Amino acid sequence: MKLVKGSLIVSCQARADNPLHGPIFMGAMALAARDGGALGIRANGAADVAAVKAAGLPVIGIDKVFSADVPVYITPSIAAADRLAAAGADIIALDCTQRPRHGDAPGEIIRHIRDTLGLEAFADISTLEEGLLAAELGATYISTTLSGYTEYTQPKPDLPDFALIEALASRISVPVVAEGRFNTPELARRALDAGAYAVVVGTMITNPREITKAFAKAVGTSV
Numbered sequence: 618m619k620l621v622k623g624s625l626i627v628s629c630q631a632r633a634d635n636p637l638h639g640p641i642f643m644g645a646m647a648l649a650a651r652d653g654g655a656l657g658i659r660a661n662g663a664a665d666v667a668a669v670k671a672a673g674l675p676v677i678g679i680d681k682v683f684s685a686d687v688p689v690y691i692t693p694s695i696a697a698a699d700r701l702a703a704a705g706a707d708i709i710a711l712d713c714t715q716r717p718r719h720g721d722a723p724g725e726i727i728r729h730i731r732d733t734l735g736l737e738a739f740a741d742i743s744t745l746e747e748g749l750l751a752a753e754l755g756a757t758y759i760s761t762t763l764s765g766y767t768e769y770t771q772p773k774p775d776l777p778d779f780a781l782i783e784a785l786a787s788r789i790s791v792p793v794v795a796e797g798r799f800n801t802p803e804l805a806r807r808a809l810d811a812g813a814y815a816v817v818v819g820t821m822i823t824n825p826r827e828i829t830k831a832f833a834k835a836v837g838t839s840v
């Protein structure tokens with residue numbers, strides 16, 4: 618299953634410290650997102666990927682593997698990609714920054730995803746240079762996911778990186794996906810107007826704790 622042009626993709630993720638952690642909750646989130654009009658789901662880890670398949674939408678799978686000594690954590694190896702494929706991911710997202718990493722080089726993982734697994738590769742990048750390189754390496758989609766999260770794109774702004782979307786869309790024919798801080802429907806719409814093929818929204822749809830924090834801060838009861 619492929620991503621639909623102009624579509625909303627909902628990222629259904631909850632870390633271990635989140636009360637909604639686990640495949641039961643993330644599976645339900647995916648059904649709610651589908652019923653609300655999402656045409657794709659992003660999910661972390663084999664168990665959640667398998668659970669969100671129930672929504673019947675294209676699934677972008679990631680496998681976050683954290684290490685104490687390197688910054689790269691989104692699907693850093695061929696083994697991680699294999700776990701996602703076995704769980705039913707249609708598309709596999711991976712860190713395509715040029716930062717220090719364990720595991721395998723982005724080009725090798727992309728080649729494995731496309732040629733061995735027969736799936737699509739979704740490159741999470743933070744700069745124009747990284748996006749151009751990922752396109753050369755054969756990524757099926759290039760996504761602005763990591764803008765604001767690499768040390769050379771910090772401090773993280775409040776708004777999404779529209780300049781990066783526009784720069785990528787004007788330079789490459791590979792579909793550009795907008796992801797990161799699309800916190801209102803208006804910002805999501807602007808992503809498509811800026812040239813994005815699709816837009817991924819996570820926190821502001823699927824993380825009630827963060828949404829509550831925004832409201833609590835506004836009314837002065839934040840913890």
Ligand SMILES: CC(=O)N[C@H](C=O)[C@@H](O)[C@H](O)[C@H](O)COP(=O)(O)O
Binds near residue numbers: 630766799819
């Ligand atoms: C940097 C990183 O690890 N981003 C992650 C990637 O999977 C997720 O934690 C984000 O929630 C996702 O990218 C969607 O973004 P937002 O939650 O801002 O709508």
